[in-house]
Amino acid sequence: xxxxxxxxxxxxxxxxxxxxxxxxxxxxxxxxxxxxxxxxxxxxxxxxxxxxxxxxxxxxxxxxxxxxxxxxxxxxxxxxxxxxxxxxxxxxxxxxxxxxxxxxxxxxxxxxxxxxxxxxxxxxxxxxxxxxxxxxxxxxxxxxxxxxxxxxxxxxxxxxxxxxxxxxxxxxxxxxxxxxxxxxxxxxxxxxxxxxxxxxxxxxxxxxxxxxxxxxxxxxxxxxxxxxxxxxxxxxxxxxxxxxxxxxxxxxxxxxxxxxxxxxxxxxxxxxxxxxxxxxxxxxxxxxxxxxxxxxxxxxxxxxxxxxxxxxxxxxxxxxxxxxxxxxxxxxxxxxxxxxxxxxxxxxxxxxxxxxxxxxxxxxxxxxxxxxxxxxxxxxxxxxx
Ligand code: 9MR
Numbered sequence: 001x002x003x004x005x006x007x008x009x010x011x012x013x014x015x016x017x018x019x020x021x022x023x024x025x026x027x028x029x030x031x032x033x034x035x036x037x038x039x040x041x042x043x044x045x046x047x048x049x050x051x052x053x054x055x056x057x058x059x060x061x062x063x064x065x066x067x068x069x070x071x072x073x074x075x076x077x078x079x080x081x082x083x084x085x086x087x088x089x090x091x092x093x094x095x096x097x098x099x100x101x102x103x104x105x106x107x108x109x110x111x112x113x114x115x116x117x118x119x120x121x122x123x124x125x126x127x128x129x130x131x132x133x134x135x136x137x138x139x140x141x142x143x144x145x146x147x148x149x150x151x152x153x154x155x156x157x158x159x160x161x162x163x164x165x166x167x168x169x170x171x172x173x174x175x176x177x178x179x180x181x182x183x184x185x186x187x188x189x190x191x192x193x194x195x196x197x198x199x200x201x202x203x204x205x206x207x208x209x210x211x212x213x214x215x216x217x218x219x220x221x222x223x224x225x226x227x228x229x230x231x232x233x234x235x236x237x238x239x240x241x242x243x244x245x246x247x248x249x250x251x252x253x254x255x256x257x258x259x260x261x262x263x264x265x266x267x268x269x270x271x272x273x274x275x276x277x278x279x280x281x282x283x284x285x286x287x288x289x290x291x292x293x294x295x296x297x298x299x300x301x302x303x304x305x306x307x308x309x310x311x312x313x314x315x316x317x318x319x320x321x322x323x324x325x326x327x328x329x330x331x332x333x334x335x336x337x338x339x340x341x342x343x344x345x346x347x348x349x350x351x352x353x354x355x356x357x358x359x360x361x362x363x364x365x366x367x368x369x370x371x372x373x374x375x376x377x378x379x380x381x382x383x384x385x
Pocket of ligand 1: 085086089175222256293343
């Protein structure tokens with residue numbers, strides 16, 4: 001057995017022991033609330049929820065999956081809410097225009113339900129050509145393309161929403177429709193056939209409202225508070241204004257929160273005024289806020305893990321303090337509990353080659369200062385009615 005593996009097992013034994021101890025105490029472990037010392041318990045005390053994404057895998061695979069006992073122990077300790085990392089996307093659910101494959105997402109739902117954990121829906125339409133299934137971009141929409149495209153989208157949204165009914169109470173109906181390069185809306189084969197991007201997004205929301213009238217309907221995007229996001233933020237504001245002007249049923253903005261540390265040159269405090277102006281504009285239009293995918297890219301920080309973890313934790317704390325000051329924010333989800341399975345290593349590795357440390361737990365499943373920062377922010381947060 002390698003040292004890393006032994007350490008991982010030892011750390012897990014610690015998590016498992018805490019979880020079991022909580023379960024043995026009557027009332028300490030409530031269904032869907034995580035363990036008594038978990039992050040969701042701290043969130044719940046303030047009328048909020050804490051959660052994470054989860055993946056599907058075969059049993060015991062080394063993945064960020066419910067079927068990996070090591071990862072599942074983190075979820076049941078800290079989470080009161082889950083979201084599937086990939087398994088509800090068109091690419092996962094739609095092998096072709098005429099078929100659905102719900103097997104993997106159903107398995108996530110079954111595990112979550114058995115553990116009393118609600119699940120968010122992510123997503124009903126990721127409106128970019130590169131994230132739609134390959135068949136969609138070459139699909140033949142026939143002689144009446146607008147009608148065929150509307151039918152395809154309506155059928156997709158309706159089928160997913162009806163299948164899960166009230167078991168899913170919040171959907172990212174549309175994901176990342178704004179191009180950060182120029183603040184315009186992406187087009188797909190679907191939207192070109194349907195007659196434009198805005199009518200396509202509107203139809204997705206109207207259909208979701210009809211098929212899941214109980215659910216919170218979210219527009220989800222990654223415009224963040226760092227300065228190079230200004231154009232993206234402006235594009236999202238324009239989209240949100242358009243939704244209101246056209247009477248489209250959108251309840252909340254999903255603020256993904258893939259944060260990027262700025263080194264010592266720019267503190268979180270310097271980012272705050274502009275970020276608050278954005279959040280104020282969003283909430284003034286009547287939108288709620290959801291933190292849907294929090295993690296931190298440790299850019300411009302030295303390789304030393306102690307220094308880096310401190311920088312990430314402080315940045316996370318400053319960010320959450322601002323976000324938690326908004327009563328319109330209830331749910332906070334991280335995009336993965338441990339560094340071990342985070343998407344960031346594959347997306348943007350550090351230039352110096354040391355592994356990224358973006359999540360609350362390290363790659364040996366030990367809690368990091370980022371987890372303590374989230375706990376401290378939740379503890380200090382104003383209670384929500
Ligand atoms: O973490 C996800 C990764 O495993 C997938 O390969 C990728 C493409 O489906 O999507 C990642 O999740 C994204 C999320 O769905 C939307 N916001 C950005 C996330 C990170 O790329």
